[in-house]
Amino acid sequence: MSIHQKIRAGRAKLGMTEQQFADAVGVTRGAVQQWEKEGGTAPTRKNQPKVAELLGISVAELMEIEADGALNRQERQVYDLLKSAPFITGVNRVTKSAEVPDWLCKSTPGSRFLPDFVVTDESGAMTFVEVKAPHFPRNETRERLEREHPSEFIQFVPGTDARVQRSGLAKKVADLLYSHPPLNYPLSQTAREREAVYMKEADDLLIPQFETGGAMGDGLLLRDQPGIIRGWSVNREWISKNLKNHTGAGNLCIVTGFGDSMKGMYNSGDPLVVDTGVKKVEYDAVYFFRVGDEGFIKRLQRIPGEGLVAISENKAYRDWTIKPDMDFEVFGRVLKAWKGEDF
Numbered sequence: 015m016s017i018h019q020k021i022r023a024g025r026a027k028l029g030m031t032e033q034q035f036a037d038a039v040g041v042t043r044g045a046v047q048q049w050e051k052e053g054g055t056a057p058t059r060k061n062q063p064k065v066a067e068l069l070g071i072s073v074a075e076l077m078e079i080e081a082d083g084a085l086n087r088q089e090r091q092v093y094d095l096l097k098s099a100p101f102i103t104g105v106n107r108v109t110k111s112a113e114v115p116d117w118l119c120k121s122t123p124g125s126r127f128l129p130d131f132v133v134t135d136e137s138g139a140m141t142f143v144e145v146k147a148p149h150f151p152r153n154e155t156r157e158r159l160e161r162e163h164p165s166e167f168i169q170f171v172p173g174t175d176a177r178v179q180r181s182g183l184a185k186k187v188a189d190l191l192y193s194h195p196p197l198n199y200p201l202s203q204t205a206r207e208r209e210a211v212y213m214k215e216a217d218d219l220l221i222p223q224f225e226t227g228g229a230m231g232d233g234l235l236l237r238d239q240p241g242i243i244r245g246w247s248v249n250r251e252w253i254s255k256n257l258k259n260h261t262g263a264g265n266l267c268i269v270t271g272f273g274d275s276m277k278g279m280y281n282s283g284d285p286l287v288v289d290t291g292v293k294k295v296e297y298d299a300v301y302f303f304r305v306g307d308e309g310f311i312k313r314l315q316r317i318p319g320e321g322l323v324a325i326s327e328n329k330a331y332r333d334w335t336i337k338p339d340m341d342f343e344v345f346g347r348v349l350k351a352w353k354g355e356d357f
Contacts, residue, residue, distance in 0.1 A: 020076060021057075022050040024069035039064045055112045059140070072103070073138060088220070089130055092145050092170065095194055096133055101186055104134040108142070118142060118159060118167060128244065129167070139165070139183040143191075146171045146222070219253065221246045224267040224288060224302070224345065236272045236309045243270045243285050257349050261291030269302055269311070271351070275326040276300075276311055280351040286311065290346040295322060300348040306341050311348060 025035045025046075036046045039061055048055045049065075057065045057076075066076040096105045108128050111119045119127055129142040144156060146169065156169040157178065165182035170191050180188050222245040246268055253263060260266055271284040279300070280286060288302045295301060298315045312324040314336075322336040336342050 016052065017056050017076060018050050018052050020069065020071075021046075021065065024071075025050070028068070035068070038068055055110060058112065059115075063138075073134065075104070088172075089145050092143070092191065093131065095190065096131065096143075096187070099187075099190055101135055101183075102133055103136050104132075106132045106134075108132055114142065115166075117163065133183065133187055135183050141166055141168060141182075141184040141187050143168045143170055143187065219248055219250060219263060221248060221266045221268050221287065224269045224290070236270075241270065241283065243268050246285070257287060257289075260289045260349060265289050265291035265346070266349075267346070269348075271311070272309075275328050275331045278327040280353050284352050284354045286348050286352075287350045288346040289349050292347040293344050295344060300351075302345045302348060304341075304343050304345065305336065309345075 025032070028035075030038070032046045032050075033043045036043045039046070039057075041061060045055075045061075049057055062073045062076060066073045069076065093105060093107075096102055106113075108114060108131060111128060113132065114128060118129065129144040131143045131145070133141045133143060144167075146153075153169060156167075159167050160169055160178040160180070164178060164180045165184045168180070168184055168188050168191070170188070172192075223242060253260075253266075257266065267288050267290055269286045269288050271280045271282055271286055274282055286302075292301075295314050295316070298313070300311065301314050302309070302311050303314075304310065310324065312326060315323050315325055317323050317335075320335055321338070322342075323333050324336060325333050
């Protein structure tokens with residue numbers, strides 16, 4: 015049962031109207047309507063204790079949701095392990111930015127970051143957990159957040175040394191995850207060795223979203239991006255048959271298409287698979303890159319006497335030249351793009 019169903023059914027059982035329930039919690043009727051609507055928002059941490067008290071359940075029971083088919087193999091293992099821990103009273107799948115504090119959700123300017131799970135204990139302490147595949151490097155922005163919030167956030171990357179002095183619930187959760195053999199990999203392995211093991215063992219693989227923080231520090235601006243595709247869970251056969259010329263599964267990421275300058279190749283909001291192992295323009299192709307703090311997806315072509323020319327698929331946009339004095343960086347080469355159509 016979803017949190018929306020729990021609140022709707024609980025309020026009906028109490029015989030309260032939406033307005034009466036809202037008054038009891040101290041919110042507007044519109045807030046209660048959002049809580050009861052599938053796909054709506056959930057109560058904030060401030061309101062969760064009062065809502066749970068009215069319904070006669072704990073906060074953990076209120077916020078608990080069932081893990082579903084959206085979990086990949088590794089996330090499912092983490093979820094099951096956390097659920098079995100006696101010191102943990104709740105494991106919730108994070109699905110909306112309203113469920114995440116601003117210091118975490120807004121850690122990457124220009125986009126919203128959602129961790130995978132929020133874990134609670136009987137004292138009401140909460141820790142957010144991000145689960146990453148073992149062959150992906152630790153994200154610098156997330157690691158900074160771990161240091162700044164040592165009792166509230168964990169970036170779990172199997173086979174890596176966290177280098178963070180944690181405390182409270184976060185320490186207990188991290189100790190559990192990093193000490194569990196099926197989830198971990200020897201620290202002596204290189205990223206490529208961990209990828210080889212992961213590719214051999216995993217039935218499915220996660221292609222994550224491109225991290226727009228990290229290397230940029232203050233974040234990367236992607237104009238007119240209509241939401242974010244957080245990642246794709248695919249099997250090994252899909253990668254081998256659809257992405258033949260990549261530099262390694264650990265270098266693949268998803269970028270959500272933005273703007274309309276490449277309309278014809280993809281639409282804004284469509285998924286693109288990018289190979290981040292490609293860091294320079296060796297031949298003409300479509301690349302994901304930045305100039306200053308703004309991100310672009312363009313076809314880059316070398317023109318003798320001019321240098322690199324950025325070409326848009328949409329001819330309403332002018333081609334432009336990347337000049338030597340520009341702060342230019344290639345994030346990767348676009349391997350595949352999907353063009354969505356509304357029906």
